[in-house]
Amino acid sequence: MAKMNLLQAINSALDVAMAKNDKVSVFGEDVGHFGGVFRATSGLQEKYGRNRCFNTPLVEQGIIGFANGLAAQGSFPVAEIQFGDYIFPAFDQIVNETAKFRYRSGNEFNVGGLTIRTPYGGGIHGGHYHSQSPEAYFAHTPGLKIVMPRNPYQAKGLLLSAIFDPNPVIFMEPKRLYRAAVGEVPEEEYTLPLGKAEVVQEGTDVTVVGWGAQVEVIERAAELAKKDGVSVEIVDLRSILPWDVETVAKSVMKTGRVVVSQEAPHTMAFGSEVAATIQEQCFLYLESPVMRASGIDTPYPLAHEKEYFSDHLKTYEAIKRSLNY
């Protein structure tokens, strides 16, 4: 084990994958010699050469289109989109190509080797275009897997699973925690399951569901609730698509109450899907409606970032709404 921050854990996962299989390659804007704007790919070009870790021209639709082709050929491309906010020129390639490659060809062809890495989320003074959490757009697309880790250990294990999973995966990294989250991470290979949630903290009064960077926010809210004598069970979804209904439902059947805390704007964020499914599966167990703490339905503002953010206090208030309904 070694102490790693989230970036180092990502870097370590890429290193392990590239050493293990020479069909793994890493590319995107500035990822080569410079090692990426966040330095997630530092040292990989020096170690594996310019054919396996390289800069691309500045064109997201090109990066993902190229990656689709490379994956179809049998490689394991790990394509980086510099910010989640800049993934949209590639939306067509992802939604119409990546997600449908296998289905439309009757499994004659697939791009299962593809992994798309992209940093997401706010809290870094990034304004409209360096803060968004666009996971829900992609969660509406059958054929994709979407993974969002909460800490360095999770990031490495989940990324290694994503790279070698036989399906295309969008791996969204919480950039706010890139350097802030530090933890023990094995230096060797290990994997964590895709599509499986994890109960991060056991509790009895209310279940709070989150994913990615929001889990840390929920932990802070749970601390506040604890002072009120409230026992919070925290579930980290880890994967948004497919998501682990069973683990969440099991928790809700135990606690009878559920709150979803999410960074993205309220309307149609992934919490809407969680709420709909939980009321279907656990209706008679629920003591109160599914509550949501979310961003406001506006573009991500700079000056009002603190107010916009679905922080621990808003999550704490949602927990109280759930309990006092």
Next chain:
Amino acid sequence: MAKQMAKDPQKTAVVTDLQVISGNALNIPMYQLLKEDGTVHKGAELPEIDKELALKMFSTMQFIRVLDERMIAAQRQGRISFYLSSLGEESAAIGSAAALKFEDMIMGQYREQGSLAFRGFTIEQFMNQLFSNAKDLGKGRQMPVHYGSAALNFMTISSPLGTQIPQAAGYAFGQKQSGDKTCTLCYFGEGAASEGDFHAGMNMAAVLKVPVIFFCRNNGYAISTPAAEQFAGDGIAPRAVGYGMKAIRVDGNDIFAVYKATQEARRLAVEENEPVLIEAMSYRMAGHSTSDDPTGYRSREEEEERRIREPMIRFRKWLVAQGWISDEEADKQQQQHKETVLAALKEAEKVPVPHIDEIINDVYAEPTDALKEQLAELKQHIAKYPDAYPNTSGGVK
């Protein structure tokens, strides 16, 4: 619009010896009037620029250099969150803006503060945006350097690269339809020219014959990626030919060449509805932004070599030789800019952020009921935890 026939394959000239056209068949030379030593090329014809305009251009260059330097320092001190310098590229922005009419629209990428200053954006307006305060025209919503002003015909900057290129074609099409003899000038970098929107915008402008000037600042770098890893072949200008569009390659560090090239492009755009692609060759002497350190991707030697060719030295030498300004006057002007910038910085820093009510405005023309409800809840929440939201809690008591 005159109906034009697509190229008829039957009418294409036929050859029997196989011809493979080189990817470098067009090796477009660079238009330059002012040499690095500040003297004019023999036989070169300078544009008609009077003393007043020349000094305005020079003063704007000095101002922008002072502003950039001061705000990078302010970012390092933690007073603003981000900054993006145009060091070394001032003449490309200012020379091109100077060649336009005020009514022409400018759509920037994010490194054209010189154009905006030339148009009359005040130091107070710059500072209010940089500090995201209540007086910012953009209401503090975007990161620093995302300026915009309807009054100055300068479209608000958007971070995603190249999105303004097809928009410029559309805006210019509207200008043509309105018959008001104006054009749109659209800036972007050689990196952004890799985006799909570049292709879309070029092609639509050429096909629809709109009065637009695409102004590419080829500064050699897209963050860390050198131009050599951005494109193969002879840069951006030759691409215009593929779209059936006129092209000019100009020394972006020669303010006179930029001015004259843009004047001619404007004439073609407005009088003949010919879109023009200008590629201005320059060098990004600064980092991409305050978020990166160029020593991680280029050598000091390279930077030193390029510093000699920077735009201000030669312009200043020319002005001094012309007797339009003395070195002492130029230094004094720079000092005055420093004082103005510092005073405005201190002033803007004191202005609070916009009132929290602003958070829901402008999402739509009118806030929806759902947004009003969200705002009411937010204000209650802020009132409950005033210490957690110190920037806005004063406004919800």
